[in-house]
Amino acid sequence: MTRRRGEIPLLLAMTYRAMTEALHDRIAAEGREPLRPAHGYTFRLLLDHADVTSVDLADHLGVTKQAASKIVAELEGWGYVERRPHPTDGRARVLALTDKGHAYVRHADEMWAEIEDRWAAVIGAQRLDDIHHDLRAYVDEVAGGRAVLRPVW
Amino acid sequence: MTRRRGEIPLLLAMTYRAMTEALHDRIAAEGREPLRPAHGYTFRLLLDHADVTSVDLADHLGVTKQAASKIVAELEGWGYVERRPHPTDGRARVLALTDKGHAYVRHADEMWAEIEDRWAAVIGAQRLDDIHHDLRAYVDEVAGGRAVLRPVW
DNA sequence: GCTGGTAGTCAATCAGGTTGACCATCTTAG
DNA sequence: CTAAGATGGTCAACCTGATTGACTACCAGC
Numbered sequence: 458m459t460r461r462r463g464e465i466p467l468l469l470a471m472t473y474r475a476m477t478e479a480l481h482d483r484i485a486a487e488g489r490e491p492l493r494p495a496h497g498y499t500f501r502l503l504l505d506h507a508d509v510t511s512v513d514l515a516d517h518l519g520v521t522k523q524a525a526s527k528i529v530a531e532l533e534g535w536g537y538v539e540r541r542p543h544p545t546d547g548r549a550r551v552l553a554l555t556d557k558g559h560a561y562v563r564h565a566d567e568m569w570a571e572i573e574d575r576w577a578a579v580i581g582a583q584r585l586d587d588i589h590h591d592l593r594a595y596v597d598e599v600a601g602g603r604a605v606l607r608p609v610w
Numbered sequence: 611m612t613r614r615r616g617e618i619p620l621l622l623a624m625t626y627r628a629m630t631e632a633l634h635d636r637i638a639a640e641g642r643e644p645l646r647p648a649h650g651y652t653f654r655l656l657l658d659h660a661d662v663t664s665v666d667l668a669d670h671l672g673v674t675k676q677a678a679s680k681i682v683a684e685l686e687g688w689g690y691v692e693r694r695p696h697p698t699d700g701r702a703r704v705l706a707l708t709d710k711g712h713a714y715v716r717h718a719d720e721m722w723a724e725i726e727d728r729w730a731a732v733i734g735a736q737r738l739d740d741i742h743h744d745l746r747a748y749v750d751e752v753a754g755g756r757a758v759l760r761p762v763w
Numbered sequence: 764g765c766t767g768g769t770a771g772t773c774a775a776t777c778a779g780g781t782t783g784a785c786c787a788t789c790t791t792a793g
Numbered sequence: 794c795t796a797a798g799a800t801g802g803t804c805a806a807c808c809t810g811a812t813t814g815a816c817t818a819c820c821a822g823c
Contacts, residue, residue: 465738470759472753606620675772767820788800791799
């Protein structure tokens with residue numbers, strides 16, 4: 458045991474920050490709208506689940522529905538997302554990616570691939586797969602799957 | 611390659627949040643002052659380096675010196691840290707842990723050990739050591755050691 | 764012994780969240 | 794069928810923790 462106690466969360470934070478900043482820099486260099494991590498996690502949720510509402514998004518991000526609603530309003534204003542009437546619930550709106558949204562997601566995946574590959578080049582692809590597995594294990598098994606996205610500072 | 615692109619940062623964020631929240635819950639349960647991650651990273655910096663100033667802290671945390679100064683003021687008010695005159699520089703103050711600060715760090719290390727051990731129980735101690743090593747590798751070699759702590763949301 | 768740079772503080776402002784109140788709609792018990 | 798409670802969404806007020814900008818006091822180098 459050479460690890461120092463409490464150093465793991467610190468390294469998680471630094472790595473998270475460095476990776477998201479790498480993407481952010483590229484987005485900024487392209488002159489794109491100021492997309493933040495929360496926007497990216499929104500896209501991912503919409504890709505994986507059908508009939509997502511603002512409340513669903515709020516749960517996923519770990520913020521209030523008002524905050525989630527604001528994020529959706531931004532994305533809608535920029536043309537990445539649109540709000541459609543919910544098929545069965547008259548109160549609710551269903552969120553969906555527009556063509557621009559889908560195109561961005563494909564582009565972002567390529568940029569993430571490059572960022573992750575730079576890491577894999579140092580530690581090896583197998584180790585990166587291990588990390589993926591082990592992080593998932595903490596979230597699901599130790600934190601009980603109740604884990605939420607928004608970082609606390 | 612079964613990994614989905616961009617999922618690694620998402621898992622980093624969720625794990626970071628879940629781990630820090632686990633510690634935060636215990637601190638709150640003890641009725642202690644509302645210490646946040648930034649305070650913990652401050653303690654760690656003071657343990658590792660002598661003659662740390664508020665500006666040094668600001669660099670380390672990735673915030674402005676004004677924000678760092680506010681964090682120091684809180685810690686000083688709670689009795690965890692004190693500001694002493696700098697040995698050679700009349701403008702600067704040197705930050706140092708008080709006895710209470712040192713006692714808390716020891717206590718926090720025990721709590722971190724329990725949290726990390728719960729993870730190690732699922733994935734194995736060797737894998738946790740690997741993760742430590744690999745995160746450090748990203749920060750140092752991919753991000754060029756310029757990595758900063760404060761997460762962006 | 765000027766001149767430019769640095770540590771720290773004060774004050775104003777901003778961003779991104781929260782809380783609370785409210786309406787419209789859905790759901791369920793009786 | 795209906796009354797009562799729960800839920801999705803919006804509006805507005807506020808809070809926290811950051812930033813920017815201006816300023817003072819001190820340091821360092823020519």
